[in-house]
Amino acid sequence: MPAIAPSSPIPLFDDQVLTDPYPSYRSLRELGPAVRLEEYGVWAVPHHAQLAAILRNPDLYGSEDGIALTDLANEQLLAGTVLASDGAQHVKLRRVLSKQLAPRAMKGLADRVTARAERLVRAHVESGRFDAVALSQHMVCDTVMELMGLPQADRELLLDGAAATFNVFGPDNSRYQQALPLASRMVELLHETLTREAVDRDSWMGAIFEAVDAGQIEESDAIPLASAYTAAGIDTTVLGLADCLVQLSRHPEQWQTLRGDPERWATPAFHEALRLEAPIQAFGRLTTGPTDITGVHLEKGEQLWLLYGSAGRDEAQWGPEADTFDIRRPGNDQHLAFGGGPHLCAGIPLAELQVRAVLHALATHCTTLTPDGDPTRVLNHLLRGYSSAPLTAELAPAAPESGA
Numbered sequence: 242m243p244a245i246a247p248s249s250p251i252p253l254f255d256d257q258v259l260t261d262p263y264p265s266y267r268s269l270r271e272l273g274p275a276v277r278l279e280e281y282g283v284w285a286v287p288h289h290a291q292l293a294a295i296l297r298n299p300d301l302y303g304s305e306d307g308i309a310l311t312d313l314a315n316e317q318l319l320a321g322t323v324l325a326s327d328g329a330q331h332v333k334l335r336r337v338l339s340k341q342l343a344p345r346a347m348k349g350l351a352d353r354v355t356a357r358a359e360r361l362v363r364a365h366v367e368s369g370r371f372d373a374v375a376l377s378q379h380m381v382c383d384t385v386m387e388l389m390g391l392p393q394a395d396r397e398l399l400l401d402g403a404a405a406t407f408n409v410f411g412p413d414n415s416r417y418q419q420a421l422p423l424a425s426r427m428v429e430l431l432h433e434t435l436t437r438e439a440v441d442r443d444s445w446m447g448a449i450f451e452a453v454d455a456g457q458i459e460e461s462d463a464i465p466l467a468s469a470y471t472a473a474g475i476d477t478t479v480l481g482l483a484d485c486l487v488q489l490s491r492h493p494e495q496w497q498t499l500r501g502d503p504e505r506w507a508t509p510a511f512h513e514a515l516r517l518e519a520p521i522q523a524f525g526r527l528t529t530g531p532t533d534i535t536g537v538h539l540e541k542g543e544q545l546w547l548l549y550g551s552a553g554r555d556e557a558q559w560g561p562e563a564d565t566f567d568i569r570r571p572g573n574d575q576h577l578a579f580g581g582g583p584h585l586c587a588g589i590p591l592a593e594l595q596v597r598a599v600l601h602a603l604a605t606h607c608t609t610l611t612p613d614g615d616p617t618r619v620l621n622h623l624l625r626g627y628s629s630a631p632l633t634a635e636l637a638p639a640a641p642e643s644g645a
């Protein structure tokens with residue numbers, strides 16, 4: 242039990258650390274179960290075990306006023322969202338989303354998502370070269386915007402707006418200041434575009450307005466609730482899917498394993514990529530009373546920074562090969578890249594559905610996947626992944642037309 246609380250000068254949000262945070266995460270894990278980040282005055286939680294326990298205890302570790310690192314983000318930009326609410330308010334908001342995102346709702350979507358993946362994969366790989374990020378963006382944006390009831394929305398704007406929103410979760414530095422106007426503009430844009438007149442009645446947004454009309458939520462809850470789809474549901478899946486493709490292209494033997502039985506291996510491949518490179522590297526929490534994190538005493542009102550990205554590399558959980566991509570790793574779906582407890586990602590079934598569909602289509606059409614130069618990394622306070630990842634593919638011979 243450490244007598245003095247561990248602390249570290251690591252500049253977690255500087256470009257150099259964001260480019261490769263894993264050596265810093267390792268040193269934080271070596272320092273203790275909760276480590277004070279001197280530069281930001283918050284407590285990093287770098288281990289899988291403590292992080293999982295904190296997520297299961299929302300009464301002591303709240304999201305309201307604690308999910309982001311600045312008051313402005315917590316009190317203005319994120320206030321009223323499902324991510325930033327606790328207790329009864331969280332249950333009320335989450336209930337509306339859960340209906341639309343539940344596995345049962347996904348059954349009705351599967352054919353459409355599979356058909357979209359097949360169409361997009363054929364178009365993207367046709368020349369034998371493609372960008373894993375462009376394919377993923379196309380797939381995920383089109384799916385989510387159609388489901389929201391805004392099929393014509395501007396894809397670039399949404400992606401840039403969501404990335405800015407994630408930067409605003411971080412500390413007040415130049416990246417934060419640069420992101421602030423666009424993140425605020427995104428909120429305004431949602432208010433302008435997501436109106437009762439503009440959205441399809443049988444869309445997610447239509448269902449949110451229905452919940453307002455039925456008195457289940459307030460009118461003022463509608464747009465913050467919808468922002469969960471545009472912020473949490475798009476970039477995350479784009480980055481996770483693209484990273485999975487990059488990893489598979491670097492491990493040709495694992496690509497062949499997946500091709501041999503995509504039904505069996507598509508989901509484990511996705512989870513392994515999420516474990517290794519969590520698309521959301523961290524979220525915050527605020528202690529609502531005095532607490533003890535495996536010997537580190539914290540007072541009420543302390544800010545925690547839950548390092549999902551570090552938990553996925555924790556040797557205490559994953560063994561000495563924690564840094565290796567292995568789709569056969571037993572139990573890799575136990576990673577915390579989707580969070581946990583009551584705030585566990587509501588979109589897991591949709592993310593899995595889309596990724597499975599793309600991996601199936603690629604496994605059918607590409608006998609090999611190979612990196613085609615270095616991918617370009619996204620630098621963001623929360624997000625991890627690539628903005629571009631060129632790959633080459635050898636194409637499978639076209640199947641003969643039936644009846645030929």
Ligand code: HEM
Pocket residue numbers: 304323324325335338342385469470473474475477478481482515519520521524549577578579580581583584585586587588589591592
């Ligand atoms: C690879 C894809 C995804 C990743 C890595 C991811 C990650 C996460 C994480 C880490 C959280 C937990 C937040 C916390 O700790 O407070 C979360 C929550 C959430 N996610 Fe996802 N997400 C993904 C896809 C999606 C999709 C496709 C949707 C919906 C379209 C979605 C909607 C949500 C919502 C609504 C929440 C808030 C849940 C709550 O606070 O109760 N996510 N996600």
